[in-house]
Amino acid sequence: MITVQNLKKDFFVPEILPGPFGTIRSLLSRKGKTVTAVDDISFQIDQGEFVGYIGPNGAGKSTTIKMLTGILHPTKGSVSVLGHSPQGERRRVVGQMGVVFGQRSQLWWDLPLQESFELLAAMYKVPEQRYNTMLRAFDDLLQLGQFWQTPVRKLSLGQRMRGEIAAALLHEPKILFLDEPTIGLDVVAKQAIREFLQEINQQGVTVLLTTHDLRDIERLCQRVMVINHGKILLDGSIEHLYSQIGAESTLIVDFNQPIPSHSLGNGLHIVWESNSRAAVKFDRSRYSPNDLLQLMSSLGEIRDLHIVEPDIESAVAKLF
Amino acid sequence: MRPYWLLMTKTYRRNLQYRVAHLVDTVGSSIFGYINIYIWMAAAGPIGKVGNYSVQQLVLWAAFGQVMYNAVRWTIGLNIQLAVRSGDVSLELLRPIDFFGYVISRQAGDHLYGLLYRAAPLYLLYAITIGYRIPPLPSLLLLIPSFALAAYVGLCLGYLEGISSFWTTDIRWISYFNMVFLTAASGVQVPVDILPGVLGRVLPFAPWATLVHYPNRIYLGLQGWDALLVPAVWAVLLTLICRGLTTLARRHLEVQGG
Amino acid sequence: MRDGLKLYRRLVAASWRAALQYKFSFLVSIFFNFWLSVTDLLVVLTIVYSTNTVGGWNLAQIGVIYGVVGIGKALFRTFGSELHMFQDYVIRGEYDGILLRPWPSLLVLLSRRFEFFRLGGVLQAGAALLLSLHYLGGPRVLGWKYFYLLLLPLTGTVIIFAISVAIAACAFWFGRIRDLQTLAFYAANYAASYPTSIYPGWMRTLLTLIPVTFVGYIPVKFALGLGGSAWYLVLPWIVAALTWVLSLLLWRAGEAAYQSSGS
Missing domain, CATH: 3.40.50.300 (P-loop containing nucleotide triphosphate hydrolases)
Structure with missing residues (x-):
């Protein structure tokens, strides 16, 4: 359907020369730098x-x-x-x-x-x-x-x-x-x-x-x-x-009443932000949010919860 | 006065960055002056004079008119409409300095710049290619207040365009209207008093004539200090109108909310 | 080609309906535009009225040139408004959307928006043309040339359109083209509203290279018996065709150099 072979795209960014008539001189000299936005990529879809x-x-x-x-x-x-x-x-x-x-x-x-x-x-x-x-x-x-x-x-x-x-x-x-x-x-x-x-x-x-x-x-x-x-x-x-990159999502749970500190085991690390609010980092490839919720509700009655997802910027940064 | 002065110099300096682009623009707009000059030479040449103007005077009129026009023309609505659309205007109205003075001095920087980098090169160009006239000292001295009044009245007209954006979403028609009078009734193309019929008798008393017509007449030595009368009256009237509308705009904002 | 015209007509009709949504304000804006553009005429009128002739042409004769150029200019602004504003498309990268349609890009661009209120300017210049022709004796005196001159705004519009395509194409390389537009559109058309014989050599050359002199002056000169040869009547068509070919080549080259915007 789509075939891309050794695709490259350079943009030319003209350098504006300092001094009088800078714009005109740079237009004539065509000095500047070349920015490579796409560098020799190939794929097929x-x-x-x-x-x-x-x-x-x-x-x-x-x-x-x-x-x-x-x-x-x-x-x-x-x-x-x-x-x-x-x-x-x-x-x-x-x-x-x-x-x-x-x-x-x-x-x-x-x-x-x-x-x-x-x-x-x-x-x-x-x-x-x-x-x-x-x-x-x-x-x-x-x-x-x-x-x-x-x-x-x-x-x-x-x-x-x-x-x-x-x-x-x-x-x-x-x-x-x-x-x-x-x-x-x-x-x-x-x-x-x-x-x-x-x-x-x-x-x-x-x-x-x-x-x-x-x-x-x-x-x-x-x-x-x-x-x-x-x-x-x-x-x-x-x-x-x-x-x-490790798909580290964070589940944040608010309990109805203060919970005496507990750890969950299973390699899950729990951080208590207050005595009724807990945050758990978990790997989506190993746990579903549902599994996690069941584990958490065993600790006490849950009032509110939300999930914080990793963003793409930080995820990609980990690829280096 | 200090904040107004600062505003003015700041706009002036910001403009300095675009000197070259504006120089190209100046060469472009010089062409309008040349067109007007050649039209007058062809039209008035054979008969020697039009109204009270000799051919020589009409040619100088076209050249100096283009210079004046470039010195006093303004940005549409003085950009007030942008602040109104974005809502920033309520902040600007709250500042402890006068809004009218604030906008006018911001734009005055543009004018100072326009005088030095648009009008002056244009004058030089015409002086070399067409000819020039150095008016006698009294006329030269009168040109200073005449120019100041022209620039100020122009700013007031631009302010009126901009402030109207408090009541209408699209100031295009108002600025278009203003633009039309600027070309037809300012004197940039023809001296306003030779417009046909009643127009030639009424329009010299309209505010637009302040911009080019009267400075031109002083430059050509056709009129003395009485060429400052109409501009001065309009400067006062327009100041009152602008201030009045600013008060109304402030009230409008208070009623409608920011 | 036929399909393209069909689509274009459809898009014009849709935009016309949108303009008519607010009938009253639409009519007012046409009326307003009519009177505002009368001031262009006023300047010409003042000059020729107070001197009787410009370069050997009388008021009615200049009125014909003025009318032809005026109609061309106003029709272009009505139907070519997106071309006139083209630098914004390039600067904001909005040209992307035009290229995504399976039609010639110029057709898509031109059909995006119309400024119908500028038809007021067409009416004004049209009235000036009709009146001038009337003063010159109408069809009884001018014969078939009367009808030739009535149709002349067609070639004029085609030439002005072609020039504007070339101007707009420059935006692909330079981004901002306001200065070029001032020179090649506003100043050129303003100069071309008078017999171009009154200008010195360098300006006549310029007005021939930006071929606005063929919009009115050249054909009108022969049609009104002011000199030239019968060739002058055909030249506008040849110039129109040539300018279009060059402009389209420039446009295609520009399109390949288009850099879009953003990352």
Whole structure:
């Protein structure tokens, strides 16, 4: 589906020379430095895969995606999507992919969602019957009907994102690229979107997802690629990732009454933050939160609890 | 006075960073002056004079008019609308210095910069390529208050654009309106008193004529100290209007909340 | 090609409906734009009215050039507003979204937004053109050239569009293109509203390279019997075609150099 070979992208950052007429002189001299955003990477993605693509800000994630979608032209190496080059045959390739950039909208700001969809259907030549079937499916899964007639600028972030994802899938693309689709959403909205993406993937759509949320990856991706400084550091299953970085989540529990200090055994280390609040670090590859909860409730009556996840930045830092 | 002075010098220094970009911009805008000059030479050349203006005077008018225009033009709305949209304006209104004075002195730095790095090179360019006139000393002395009034009235007009953003979300139309009078009724393209019919009789008394028309007349030695009258009256009137609207804006903010 | 036009029409219609959501304010803004753009005419009027001729052309004759250039300029601002604002697309990296559509990128860009209120400017320049032609004797005196001049704004608009594509393409390399726009759009069109014969050599060369002189002056000169040859009537079409070819080449080169933004 997607084949990437020795892909490299350099950006030229002109140096602004000091002194009078600095800007003009630097324009003429073309002095400056070359920044390598993506450095000689290769990978392959097959049909039906759900791949997470993660890394800190500025690691080269977006640059890769922009080369896969034909926006940027590579400095070296080759990209092939569905057997074609997204740069050479941009219109042909782009017609078969759906793209969602979380920070940017592809909908018409002033028009109701419905009109945006009708325009997209015209743009991608979706036959009317297919269009109606797709809409019904979207409405079942994402409840678009509630804000069907609302101009896009008046939608909440969660509503807009549901609209964006549906819009990207309207023409039944074979590949879906998602850049931070859950950023800034509340738990319920995140959940709805994750379920929808899972459903879409099961229907055979190949998905490449970049995210800052490790839970997205855990719930959705069979395969993770980690990129930093333009190089791919890890390419494998989520278990493989956790075995490398240790998936140390923290469960924080508040008890109804003070608990005399206890240790849990099983190699679990418990830290008492007050006499009624305990924090346990645990490895997700060995314990499920549920197991842990049962252990904890044996200590006393639980009033409240929450889980703190490791973030991607610190996780990737451990890969060195 | 000290905070106002500081604000002004700060804006001036910030502008210094973009000298070269602005120099390119100046060369670009010089072209408008040349176009006006050649239009006047072709139009007035054969008949010798238009109204009370000789060809020579019209050519100098077009050149010096472009210089004045570049010295007094302002940023749309003096950027007040940005602070209103972001909500920062409620903080700025709370500061212990006068809001009107605060905005005006911030922009005055731009003007000082514009005078030295936009208007002066432009004048030099025209002086070399077209010719120049050194007005007699009394006119030269009168040019100073005339320029100051032009810059101040321009800032007030920009302030009015900006302050209107308290009541309307889009100041585009108001600034567009202002822009149109700036091109047609300031004197940058034609002396305001030769506009046809009633326009030529009314518009010399409108605030926009302060910006280019009157300084130009002093520069060409066509008018003496009486060329300061209309600008001075507008400076006073606009100050009152701006201050009045600032008070209303403050009240509006108190009622509506930040 | 046919498909592209169909899509474009659809997108224009959608944007038109959106503009009509607020009928009253839409009509007011067209009306306002009409009167505000009359001031452009006022300046020309003042100059020619008080001198009778500019470079041997009378008011009605200059009015024809003014009208043709004015219509072209205003139609471009109406239908090419995104091209006019193109530097923002490049600086903010918003051009990404344009490239993701399976259509020619210029078509997608141009169909994103329209500024219909600028049709007020088209009406104003159109009225100036009609009135000038009327004073020149209308179809009875001008014959078939009357209709040629009525259709001249079409080629004019095509040329102005092509020039603006070239200007916008420069944003792919330089980011900010306001200065270039001041020179090649605002100043050039302003100068081209008069017979370009009044300018000195260097400026005439500039106005030929940025081919605005072919928008009005050249064809109008021959059509109104002020000199030149019959060639002058065909030149605008040739220039329009050439400028489009060059602009599109520049656009394609720019697109390959596009750096997007962010990481």
